[in-house]
């Protein structure tokens with residue numbers, strides 16, 4: 577299990593206001609709408625474009641059956657780590673990229689993932705298996721619920737990996753594109 581280095585946590589905590597502003601600015605430059613920046617779902621702090629509470633790269637609001645989906649995204653501590661194992665193993669260029677490039681790659685990925693759920697929930701574009709899986713998260717037994725979460729997550733995540741390489745977000749740096757392309761190549765090898 578990955579543990580973010582203590583030094584990165586200390587530095588990020590000390591610089592949280594600046595990181596928040598920088599990530600928000602980066603999102604706006606890329607063309608992410610202001611409403612999408614920060615996650616309010618489940619009582620989270622909408623003002624945080626950069627979250628100190630997770631170290632997975634970034635995240636997005638999750639779809640809930642029979643609720644309007646509000647697409648929202650953030651970036652987290654893992655973006656500060658050039659040795660973040662999930663990205664280094666799936667996209668080697670992560671480790672040589674700088675903070676802005678890594679953050680851009682994560683923003684594009686989370687944006688595309690949130691937009692997949694936006695189209696799925698709000699425009700009925702989920703395949704039937706995914707609509708059913710979303711229902712099972714709430715109404716199924718424990719196993720069905722866990723399986724449903726996995727299916728819905730993977731549908732969004734792998735869809736985002738595909739869509740990220742042709743994102744409509746603008747001014748994505750060459751290095752960030754390279755990260756996303758390698759991530760795509762690697763995912764194709766395993767699926």
Ligand SMILES: [Zn+2]
Nearest residue numbers: 689732733736
């Ligand atoms: Zn994802």
